[in-house]
Amino acid sequence: MRSSRSTIAENKMICRESCFVTIVVGLTATLMISLSGCGANRNDQEANGVPSAIEQLAVHRKQPDRLVESQTRGHLVYEHYCQICHGPEGQGNGFNSAMLTPPPRNFADEAFWKQIDQAELQKVIALGGKATGKSVLMPPWGRTINESQIQDVISFLRTVPQRAKQAAAAAEAKAEENKADDG
Ligand code: HEC
Secondary structure: OHHHHHHHHHHHHHHHHHHHHHHHHHHHHHHHHHHHHHHHHHHHHHHOOOOOHHHHHHHHHHHHHHHHHHHHHHHHHHHHHOHHHHOOOOOOOOOOHHHOOOOOOOOOOHHHHHHOOHHHHHHHHHHHHHHOOOOOOOOOOOOOOOHHHHHHHHHHHOOHHHHHHHHHHHHHHHHHHHHHHHO
Protein backbone atom coordinates (compact mmCIF):
# COMPACT_ATOMS: atom_id res chain seq x y z
CA MET A 1 0.00 0.00 0.00
CA ARG A 2 2.67 2.41 1.13
CA SER A 3 4.85 1.91 -1.87
CA SER A 4 2.01 2.37 -4.38
CA ARG A 5 0.94 5.63 -2.66
CA SER A 6 4.40 7.00 -2.84
CA THR A 7 4.58 6.10 -6.52
CA ILE A 8 1.43 8.10 -7.15
CA ALA A 9 2.96 11.00 -5.25
CA GLU A 10 6.13 10.67 -7.28
CA ASN A 11 4.19 10.58 -10.53
CA LYS A 12 2.40 13.77 -9.52
CA MET A 13 5.72 15.45 -8.81
CA ILE A 14 7.12 14.43 -12.17
CA CYS A 15 3.98 15.71 -13.85
CA ARG A 16 4.29 19.05 -12.07
CA GLU A 17 7.92 19.34 -13.00
CA SER A 18 7.30 18.59 -16.62
CA CYS A 19 4.39 21.03 -16.71
CA PHE A 20 6.65 23.68 -15.28
CA VAL A 21 9.37 22.97 -17.84
CA THR A 22 6.82 23.18 -20.65
CA ILE A 23 5.59 26.56 -19.42
CA VAL A 24 9.10 27.96 -19.09
CA VAL A 25 10.09 26.78 -22.56
CA GLY A 26 6.87 28.17 -23.99
CA LEU A 27 7.35 31.58 -22.39
CA THR A 28 10.96 31.79 -23.49
CA ALA A 29 9.99 31.01 -27.07
CA THR A 30 7.26 33.66 -27.03
CA LEU A 31 9.66 36.21 -25.62
CA MET A 32 12.30 35.42 -28.23
CA ILE A 33 9.81 35.67 -31.07
CA SER A 34 8.49 39.02 -29.85
CA LEU A 35 12.02 40.34 -29.27
CA SER A 36 13.13 39.41 -32.77
CA GLY A 37 9.98 41.19 -34.01
CA CYS A 38 11.02 44.35 -32.18
CA GLY A 39 14.49 44.04 -33.63
CA ALA A 40 13.18 43.98 -37.16
CA ASN A 41 10.96 46.96 -36.42
CA ARG A 42 13.89 48.89 -34.98
CA ASN A 43 16.03 48.18 -38.04
CA ASP A 44 13.23 49.40 -40.27
CA GLN A 45 12.97 52.59 -38.27
CA GLU A 46 16.71 53.13 -38.32
CA ALA A 47 16.77 52.61 -42.06
CA ASN A 48 14.12 55.33 -42.37
CA GLY A 49 16.18 57.62 -40.14
CA VAL A 50 13.44 57.57 -37.48
CA PRO A 51 14.89 57.23 -33.98
CA SER A 52 13.45 54.35 -31.97
CA ALA A 53 11.41 55.03 -28.86
CA ILE A 54 14.40 54.09 -26.70
CA GLU A 55 16.63 56.50 -28.57
CA GLN A 56 14.03 59.25 -28.25
CA LEU A 57 13.74 58.59 -24.55
CA ALA A 58 17.51 58.85 -24.18
CA VAL A 59 17.47 62.23 -25.94
CA HIS A 60 14.63 63.50 -23.74
CA ARG A 61 16.45 62.41 -20.63
CA LYS A 62 19.69 64.07 -21.70
CA GLN A 63 18.22 67.40 -22.73
CA PRO A 64 16.92 68.63 -19.37
CA ASP A 65 20.32 67.83 -17.82
CA ARG A 66 22.16 69.83 -20.46
CA LEU A 67 19.71 72.68 -20.03
CA VAL A 68 20.06 72.69 -16.24
CA GLU A 69 23.84 72.69 -16.60
CA SER A 70 23.65 75.64 -18.98
CA GLN A 71 21.32 77.49 -16.59
CA THR A 72 23.70 76.88 -13.70
CA ARG A 73 26.71 78.16 -15.65
CA GLY A 74 24.60 81.10 -16.84
CA HIS A 75 23.61 81.95 -13.28
CA LEU A 76 27.31 82.38 -12.41
CA VAL A 77 27.91 84.60 -15.44
CA TYR A 78 24.83 86.59 -14.48
CA GLU A 79 25.92 87.10 -10.87
CA HIS A 80 29.34 88.22 -12.02
CA TYR A 81 28.39 90.68 -14.78
CA CYS A 82 24.69 91.45 -14.84
CA GLN A 83 23.09 91.49 -11.41
CA ILE A 84 24.64 94.82 -10.45
CA CYS A 85 22.12 96.44 -12.81
CA HIS A 86 19.47 93.78 -13.45
CA GLY A 87 19.15 92.75 -9.80
CA PRO A 88 20.06 89.62 -7.81
CA GLU A 89 16.93 87.84 -9.05
CA GLY A 90 16.78 89.48 -12.48
CA GLN A 91 13.94 91.82 -11.60
CA GLY A 92 15.58 95.02 -12.82
CA ASN A 93 16.36 96.27 -9.31
CA GLY A 94 20.14 95.95 -9.10
CA PHE A 95 22.41 98.14 -7.02
CA ASN A 96 22.96 100.47 -10.02
CA SER A 97 19.40 100.52 -11.26
CA ALA A 98 18.29 103.69 -9.44
CA MET A 99 20.75 105.68 -11.58
CA LEU A 100 19.63 104.28 -14.90
CA THR A 101 16.95 105.73 -17.19
CA PRO A 102 15.48 103.70 -18.82
CA PRO A 103 15.84 101.15 -16.02
CA PRO A 104 17.46 97.77 -16.70
CA ARG A 105 15.11 95.14 -18.06
CA ASN A 106 13.06 93.20 -15.51
CA PHE A 107 13.39 89.58 -16.72
CA ALA A 108 10.52 88.38 -14.54
CA ASP A 109 8.14 90.19 -16.89
CA GLU A 110 6.48 87.51 -19.01
CA ALA A 111 5.37 90.03 -21.64
CA PHE A 112 9.05 90.69 -22.40
CA TRP A 113 9.68 87.01 -23.23
CA LYS A 114 6.74 86.97 -25.64
CA GLN A 115 8.15 89.84 -27.72
CA ILE A 116 11.84 88.86 -27.94
CA ASP A 117 13.55 85.93 -29.64
CA GLN A 118 16.87 84.14 -29.15
CA ALA A 119 18.69 85.98 -31.96
CA GLU A 120 17.69 89.37 -30.61
CA LEU A 121 18.77 88.43 -27.09
CA GLN A 122 22.16 87.27 -28.37
CA LYS A 123 22.58 90.49 -30.28
CA VAL A 124 21.69 92.87 -27.45
CA ILE A 125 23.94 91.02 -25.01
CA ALA A 126 26.91 90.75 -27.41
CA LEU A 127 26.65 94.22 -28.97
CA GLY A 128 24.89 96.19 -26.24
CA GLY A 129 21.98 98.61 -26.20
CA LYS A 130 23.60 101.13 -28.56
CA ALA A 131 24.00 98.68 -31.46
CA THR A 132 20.42 97.49 -31.13
CA GLY A 133 18.61 100.81 -30.85
CA LYS A 134 18.27 100.58 -27.09
CA SER A 135 19.82 102.48 -24.22
CA VAL A 136 23.60 102.89 -24.21
CA LEU A 137 23.37 102.08 -20.51
CA MET A 138 23.12 98.41 -21.51
CA PRO A 139 26.83 97.67 -22.18
CA PRO A 140 28.11 95.29 -24.91
CA TRP A 141 29.43 91.99 -23.51
CA GLY A 142 30.75 90.27 -26.64
CA ARG A 143 34.38 90.96 -25.76
CA THR A 144 34.02 90.00 -22.12
CA ILE A 145 32.14 86.70 -22.35
CA ASN A 146 32.16 84.20 -25.23
CA GLU A 147 29.26 82.95 -27.34
CA SER A 148 28.57 79.88 -25.23
CA GLN A 149 28.54 82.00 -22.05
CA ILE A 150 26.00 84.25 -23.77
CA GLN A 151 23.87 81.16 -24.51
CA ASP A 152 24.22 80.09 -20.89
CA VAL A 153 23.23 83.46 -19.48
CA ILE A 154 20.17 83.48 -21.78
CA SER A 155 19.24 80.00 -20.50
CA PHE A 156 19.42 81.39 -16.99
CA LEU A 157 17.46 84.56 -17.84
CA ARG A 158 14.64 82.35 -19.19
CA THR A 159 14.25 80.80 -15.72
CA VAL A 160 13.68 84.20 -14.05
CA PRO A 161 9.84 84.38 -14.40
CA GLN A 162 9.50 80.91 -12.86
CA ARG A 163 11.96 81.72 -10.08
CA ALA A 164 10.10 84.97 -9.34
CA LYS A 165 6.79 83.07 -9.07
CA GLN A 166 8.32 80.50 -6.73
CA ALA A 167 9.87 83.24 -4.57
CA ALA A 168 6.54 85.12 -4.41
CA ALA A 169 4.69 81.94 -3.42
CA ALA A 170 7.27 81.19 -0.73
CA ALA A 171 7.02 84.76 0.62
CA GLU A 172 3.22 84.51 0.70
CA ALA A 173 3.36 81.21 2.58
CA LYS A 174 5.76 82.76 5.08
CA ALA A 175 3.45 85.78 5.58
CA GLU A 176 0.48 83.45 6.18
CA GLU A 177 2.54 81.55 8.70
CA ASN A 178 3.45 84.76 10.56
CA LYS A 179 -0.19 85.85 10.57
CA ALA A 180 -1.21 82.53 12.08
CA ASP A 181 1.51 82.90 14.73
CA ASP A 182 0.35 86.44 15.65
CA GLY A 183 -3.35 85.65 15.82
C1 HEC B 1 25.40 98.96 -16.31
C2 HEC B 1 24.14 98.32 -16.11
C3 HEC B 1 23.86 97.04 -16.86
C4 HEC B 1 24.57 95.87 -16.81
C5 HEC B 1 25.80 95.57 -15.99
C6 HEC B 1 23.87 94.93 -17.67
N1 HEC B 1 22.77 95.51 -18.21
FE1 HEC B 1 21.43 94.63 -19.45
N2 HEC B 1 20.38 96.36 -19.56
C7 HEC B 1 20.69 97.53 -18.91
C8 HEC B 1 19.71 98.54 -19.22
C9 HEC B 1 19.70 99.97 -18.72
C10 HEC B 1 18.79 97.95 -20.12
C11 HEC B 1 17.57 98.57 -20.75
C12 HEC B 1 17.89 99.00 -22.11
C13 HEC B 1 16.66 99.65 -22.75
O1 HEC B 1 15.54 99.35 -22.32
O2 HEC B 1 16.86 100.43 -23.69
C14 HEC B 1 19.24 96.57 -20.29
C15 HEC B 1 18.61 95.63 -21.10
C16 HEC B 1 19.00 94.32 -21.25
C17 HEC B 1 18.30 93.36 -22.05
C18 HEC B 1 16.99 93.55 -22.74
C19 HEC B 1 17.01 94.27 -23.97
C20 HEC B 1 15.59 94.45 -24.42
O3 HEC B 1 15.28 93.98 -25.48
O4 HEC B 1 14.81 95.12 -23.73
C21 HEC B 1 18.99 92.18 -21.93
C22 HEC B 1 18.65 90.84 -22.58
C23 HEC B 1 20.12 92.43 -21.06
N3 HEC B 1 20.07 93.75 -20.67
C24 HEC B 1 21.00 91.46 -20.69
C25 HEC B 1 22.09 91.71 -19.87
C26 HEC B 1 23.07 90.70 -19.51
C27 HEC B 1 22.98 89.24 -19.92
C28 HEC B 1 23.97 91.29 -18.74
C29 HEC B 1 25.21 90.67 -18.15
C30 HEC B 1 26.10 89.97 -19.04
C31 HEC B 1 23.58 92.69 -18.60
N4 HEC B 1 22.43 92.91 -19.28
C32 HEC B 1 24.27 93.62 -17.85
C33 HEC B 1 21.76 97.72 -18.05
C34 HEC B 1 22.73 96.81 -17.75
